[in-house]
Amino acid sequence: MKQEGNDKVHSILYSGLHSVLQGKRLIAFDLDGTLIDSVPDLAAAVSRTLNELDLDEPSEAEVRDWVGNGAPMLVERALTWALQTAPESAFQERAFQTFMAHYGAAPNALTTLYPGVRQTLRALHDNGLTLVLITNKPARFIEPILNHFELLDYFTLCIGGDSLSEKKPHPLPLLHAADTYQISTSECVMVGDSRHDIAAGKTAGFTTVALPYGYNHGEPIEDSHPDLVLSSLTELLMTVPHATRTA
Ligand SMILES: O=C(O)COP(=O)(O)O
Numbered sequence: 087m088k089q090e091g092n093d094k095v096h097s098i099l100y101s102g103l104h105s106v107l108q109g110k111r112l113i114a115f116d117l118d119g120t121l122i123d124s125v126p127d128l129a130a131a132v133s134r135t136l137n138e139l140d141l142d143e144p145s146e147a148e149v150r151d152w153v154g155n156g157a158p159m160l161v162e163r164a165l166t167w168a169l170q171t172a173p174e175s176a177f178q179e180r181a182f183q184t185f186m187a188h189y190g191a192a193p194n195a196l197t198t199l200y201p202g203v204r205q206t207l208r209a210l211h212d213n214g215l216t217l218v219l220i221t222n223k224p225a226r227f228i229e230p231i232l233n234h235f236e237l238l239d240y241f242t243l244c245i246g247g248d249s250l251s252e253k254k255p256h257p258l259p260l261l262h263a264a265d266t267y268q269i270s271t272s273e274c275v276m277v278g279d280s281r282h283d284i285a286a287g288k289t290a291g292f293t294t295v296a297l298p299y300g301y302n303h304g305e306p307i308e309d310s311h312p313d314l315v316l317s318s319l320t321e322l323l324m325t326v327p328h329a330t331r332t333a
């Protein structure tokens with residue numbers, strides 16, 4: 087199993103939860119760009135797909151800006167870039183199936199957890215909060231990835247981009263999660279890296295928390311006016327003043 091980038095953070099003492107979580111009962115987390123840095127594997131699958139179709143392969147930086155609206159849109163953006171025009175639907179469908187096969191074969195080869203993810207989820211879970219995962223990634227990839235990083239047990243509900251009739255930025259997946267647990271949306275928080283997370287959260291009536299290190303089509307997340315921008319997930323936890331590192 088992969089190690090988190092910042093193991094030292096394990097030894098920081100946490101005293102409680104950030105004030106933005108006061109009175110909250112449910113936290114919805116985005117996946118790509120929030121919990122995991124998945125672009126290396128997404129870019130590899132896109133490159134293999136285009137290569138198989140005899141098209142030019144994009145750089146990882148290009149793919150990073152195409153992530154956020156789910157796999158069909160990622161493939162459409164890649165084909166439009168390679169063909170310099172919108173793809174025909176039969177060709178796009180073939181490319182999509184090829185991408186799904188390549189990504190499904192290696193969703194965790196190069197993907198890493200962002201620092202502090204595991205201990206933050208554990209602390210929030212131990213504090214009795216209901217944690218749900220709401221991603222635009224196709225649902226079939228959620229379990230293999232969360233299992234690989236041993237995070238699946240923290241989430242009581244996982245919703246993918248193809249689980250419901252709408253995906254983020256539509257509020258439906260968020261409203262579905264709140265409704266599942268009969269929790270008022272004013273007691274819910276959406277944590278994500280892209281404008282789609284923030285837009286869905288605002289429309290649903292969730293408090294919105296943004297991380298600036300993920301994938302937001304190359305734009306600053308502040309432009310989406312989230313309620314709070316953190317630099318790392320561990321900031322959802324309050325550290326004891328003058329906390330000492332024991333390792
Ligand atoms: O699959 C995508 O396009 C993005 O997925 P996310 O919603 O977890 O960021």
Ligand SMILES: [Mg+2]
Pocket residue numbers: 116117118119120154278279280300301
């Ligand atoms: Mg994301």
